[in-house]
Amino acid sequence: MEMDAMGAARRWLADQGVRRVRDGWVSAEDPEVLLTSNEVALSRAGDVFAEDLDAADQVRLAFGLLDLLDEYWVTCEIRFANEGAQGPLPADVLWGGYRRRLEADRNIEAVTYSLWVDWFEDHTTSARAFAEVLGNDIDRVVAQRSEILLRRARRVLECSGPVCWTVKEPTYRTAAQLPALHPAVFRGLRASFHDIYGDLEPAAALSLLDRLDLPTDTQHLAELRHVLTAGHRNHYRSPRAWEDAVRSCS
The missing domain is CATH 1.25.10 (Leucine-rich Repeat Variant)
Structure with a gap:
C-alpha cells in the first residue's frame, strides 16, 4: 500500500512539474536549481489538500508524499489540514x-x-x-x-x-x-x-x-x-x- 501511495505522490509531483534527479529534485519552473527533499516538502506538501479529491484521498496522497520525501514538514501539513476549516480529516x-x-x-x-x-x-x-x-x-x-x-x-x-x-x-x-x-x-x-x-x-x-x-x-x-x-x-x-x-x- 505504501508503494502505491508513493507512486501516486511521485506522479502528482510530476504533474506539478517536480521530478527526481540523481542528487535531488528539480522543478520545471527553474530546472537548473537543485532542490532538497525538504524544499520540495515546504513548497508543495500543503497543495495536496487543495486538490480536487475527497478528504480520504488527500490524506493518502499526503502520506505517499511523506513516504517519498521522508520529511517532517509533510506531517505538519497533515496536522494543519486536520485542524483547519475542512477538518477533521477522516x-x-x-x-x-x-x-x-x-x-x-x-x-x-x-x-x-x-x-x-x-x-x-x-x-x-x-x-x-x-x-x-x-x-x-x-x-x-x-x-x-x-x-x-x-x-x-x-x-x-x-x-x-x-x-x-x-x-x-x-x-x-x-x-x-x-x-x-x-x-x-x-x-x-x-x-x-x-x-x-x-x-x-x-x-x-x-x-x-x-x-x-x-x-x-x-x-x-x-x-x-x-x-x-x-x-x-x-x-x-x-x-x-x-x-x-x-x-x-x-
Whole structure:
C-alpha cells in the first residue's frame, strides 16, 4: 500500500512539474536549481489538500508524499489540514496511515518526531493520538506478539513521554507483561521524566520500573530509580535531581 501511495505522490509531483534527479529534485519552473527533499516538502506538501479529491484521498496522497520525501514538514501539513476549516480529516485514514508507517521495517524518524512534538505534546490531542497509535490495541500487541506490532509498540512507547500519565499508564502496564517490550517501557519512563512536557507519577512509575526485567547495567536505570524514589516528577521541575542521582549512583 505504501508503494502505491508513493507512486501516486511521485506522479502528482510530476504533474506539478517536480521530478527526481540523481542528487535531488528539480522543478520545471527553474530546472537548473537543485532542490532538497525538504524544499520540495515546504513548497508543495500543503497543495495536496487543495486538490480536487475527497478528504480520504488527500490524506493518502499526503502520506505517499511523506513516504517519498521522508520529511517532517509533510506531517505538519497533515496536522494543519486536520485542524483547519475542512477538518477533521477522516480518522481511519489518518491514524491508519500513522499505524502502518510505525509498523514499517525502515527509518520513520519523521513519523515518530511528529507524534512526539505535535500530537503528544499537545494535551488537546495527545490522548486521542496515543489511543489510536497504541492504546486501543495494546492487548492485541501483547497477545499476538508479531514483530510488526511489537515494532509499532516500541516506537510509540519510546516517544510517549509527553502523554499524560493517566492516559498512558494502563498501556505501559499492559506492555510490561511482555519482556520484549521492557526496554521500550523503560525508555518511555525515562522520557516521561526528562522531556520538557514529560509526565509521570513517581510512585506508580517506580512500581512499574521495578517490574521490568532489565540488565543491571542498563544506562540511566539506577539514576531513574533514584529520582523516582525521591518523589521527583520531571527533570525541569527538579533541575538538580538528576545531577544528584548521577553523583549518588556513580
